[in-house]
Amino acid sequence: xxxxxxxxxxxxxxxxxxxxxxxxxxxxxxxxxxxxxxxxxxxxxxxxxxxxxxxxxxxxxxxxxxxxxxxxxxxxxxxxxxxxxxxxxxxxxxxxxxxxxxxxxxxxxxxxxxxxxxxxxxxxxxxxxxxxxxxxxxxxxxxxxxxxxxxxxxxxxxxxxxxxxxxxxxxxxxxxxxxxxxxxxxxxxxxxxxxxxxxxxxxxxxxxxxxxxxxxxxxxxxxxxxxxxxxxxxxxxxxxxxxxxxxxxxxxxxxxxxxxxxxxxxxxxxxxxxxxxxxxxxxxxxxxxxxxxxxxxxxxxxxxxxxxxxxxxxxxxxxxxxxxxxxxxxxxxxxxxxxxxxxxxxxxxxxxxxxxxxxxxxxxxxxxxxxxxxxxxxxxxxxxxxxxxxxxxxxxxxxxxxxxxxxxxxxxxxxxxxxxxxxx
Amino acid sequence: xxxxxxxxxxxxxxxxxxxxxxxxxxxxxxxxxxxxxxxxxxxxxxxxxxxxxxxxxxxxxxxxxxxxxxxxxxxxxxxxxxxxxxxxxxxxxxxxxxxxxxxxxxxxxxxxxxxxxxxxxxxxxxxxxxxxxxxxxxxxxxxxxxxxxxxxx
Numbered sequence: 382x383x384x385x386x387x388x389x390x391x392x393x394x395x396x397x398x399x400x401x402x403x404x405x406x407x408x409x410x411x412x413x414x415x416x417x418x419x420x421x422x423x424x425x426x427x428x429x430x431x432x433x434x435x436x437x438x439x440x441x442x443x444x445x446x447x448x449x450x451x452x453x454x455x456x457x458x459x460x461x462x463x464x465x466x467x468x469x470x471x472x473x474x475x476x477x478x479x480x481x482x483x484x485x486x487x488x489x490x491x492x493x494x495x496x497x498x499x500x501x502x503x504x505x506x507x508x509x510x511x512x513x514x515x516x517x518x519x520x521x522x523x524x525x526x527x528x529x530x531x532x533x534x535x536x537x538x539x540x541x542x543x544x545x546x547x548x549x550x551x552x553x554x555x556x557x558x559x560x561x562x563x564x565x566x567x568x569x570x571x572x573x574x575x576x577x578x579x580x581x582x583x584x585x586x587x588x589x590x591x592x593x594x595x596x597x598x599x600x601x602x603x604x605x606x607x608x609x610x611x612x613x614x615x616x617x618x619x620x621x622x623x624x625x626x627x628x629x630x631x632x633x634x635x636x637x638x639x640x641x642x643x644x645x646x647x648x649x650x651x652x653x654x655x656x657x658x659x660x661x662x663x664x665x666x667x668x669x670x671x672x673x674x675x676x677x678x679x680x681x682x683x684x685x686x687x688x689x690x691x692x693x694x695x696x697x698x699x700x701x702x703x704x705x706x707x708x709x710x711x712x713x714x715x716x717x718x719x720x721x722x723x724x725x726x727x728x729x730x731x732x733x734x735x736x737x738x739x740x741x742x743x744x745x746x747x748x749x750x751x752x753x754x755x756x757x758x759x760x761x762x763x764x765x766x767x768x769x770x771x772x773x774x775x776x777x778x779x780x781x782x783x784x785x786x787x788x789x790x791x792x793x794x795x796x797x798x799x800x801x802x803x804x805x
Numbered sequence: 806x807x808x809x810x811x812x813x814x815x816x817x818x819x820x821x822x823x824x825x826x827x828x829x830x831x832x833x834x835x836x837x838x839x840x841x842x843x844x845x846x847x848x849x850x851x852x853x854x855x856x857x858x859x860x861x862x863x864x865x866x867x868x869x870x871x872x873x874x875x876x877x878x879x880x881x882x883x884x885x886x887x888x889x890x891x892x893x894x895x896x897x898x899x900x901x902x903x904x905x906x907x908x909x910x911x912x913x914x915x916x917x918x919x920x921x922x923x924x925x926x927x928x929x930x931x932x933x934x935x936x937x938x939x940x941x942x943x944x945x946x947x948x949x950x951x952x953x954x955x956x957x958x
Contacts, residue, residue, distance in 0.1 A: 425862075442862070525899075525900050525901075525902070526900050526901055526902060527900070528900065554904060554905070555902055555904065556902065557904035558904075558908060559908070621851075622851055624851075625847070625851045628847070726854070726860040726864075727851060729850055729851055729854055729855060730846065730850060730855060766854075766855065766856040766858075767854070767855055767856075768854050768855065768858050769854065769860045769861065770854070770856070770858035770860065770861055770866065
């Protein structure tokens, strides 16, 4: 029976690996980290915010016509763990605000939809705020593409709102093969940048009260203030469809391999190059976009636009960033950035990728090492039929609790995980 | 049936292009002229994916959809005008806009629509180049596709 020992070995290894995976709800994490499910699924989850008392709030974009359970047909989910077992046992839904942005600021919960930012005041320990929301900022144009209005706060009383561009590359005809780019791109007047507002003033509007803080950002769903750097950090969704729009110039491999998802430390007044350019991950150089005369070989004007601090792989869809200021994780994580990548659709026919949470070590407010995968295997590998519709889970929102644990939301079913560190 | 579909069919009915019986004869097989699968790969797959299931909330699935499985003329008109039509879909609204595929010639558009109607579990009949040609002409005449009305080669 010469084959029996190896068979036993394989079976034993498989059982061990499965047990380890099951421990983390199927996610893989670095040694010593552990993931537990806080809630099995709250719906179409987006960003997550944690109140000082530990209550969790999750923004959703639950479509209004999913009417099986009308009580769940509202935008913000509130979760409380009353018996400290790590599971949310009280779950409430409130507000018609359906969107992505959600964050606490001075005890108030700020939440955005496509056209406005609102805030909710809480009384004592109420889980669901009874008071009607106040409008902080309104007047964003209703769009569909890149319409979310995620936001961040600085340390000096400002809120920064991402206004994504309702276009791929500002072509005369969006996403139409051969259609030239508009120059100057008229969308940049109201979109494709970060707008700065007073964080506390109500009834502001984009045009009357907003300052275009930075431009040339196609869609920066992931944005967060870094106090050490005293700067707003963003991770931008790079442009799509190099090959299908410009088949004479680009292959599917170019499209799937070249256009970076760019991390920048924003400076006021900065221009980051969309739609005129894209950053080529493989060449590590900014290129002229094909809509503006680029041919895949011509670099952009040197020095005109900043290079990214980190160039992530194409189409991974960075949807949230948070700097880890807790003390529960090992020293190497302090001050570093966790980034939730929602995962690609525009890499087809090549394998989809990027359904994971990534970590970037920071020192003194700057990236200090290579990025590394932190949480992985949200989806089966390979993704069944290479179809995003088959993605089992897609990470989308991040928050760090007062105890230093990291919370991750999933957009497919709205699963919520809590990641803790117990040591190796 | 969506508002937009009704509107397009009304326009086409007026032009005598839609019989509403859904039994218009299709004498020629467009697949003999153009490879519908290759045309799908070149023009549709990036968004609607290899399995035709689209991307949730971004691009709608092509499986059993009211446009894909509906009147050939209405489908041709929709693809020639592009835009959104997802507000009433059960999967929910989709963020991304479809370009107007006026730049595809009649045979290619017919082949790719025929391919989509017969794949991904769909079982609707073919769309002929003649239907695409008539629809294109009518849309151009009515101004609905006046911006880039590529005539068939």
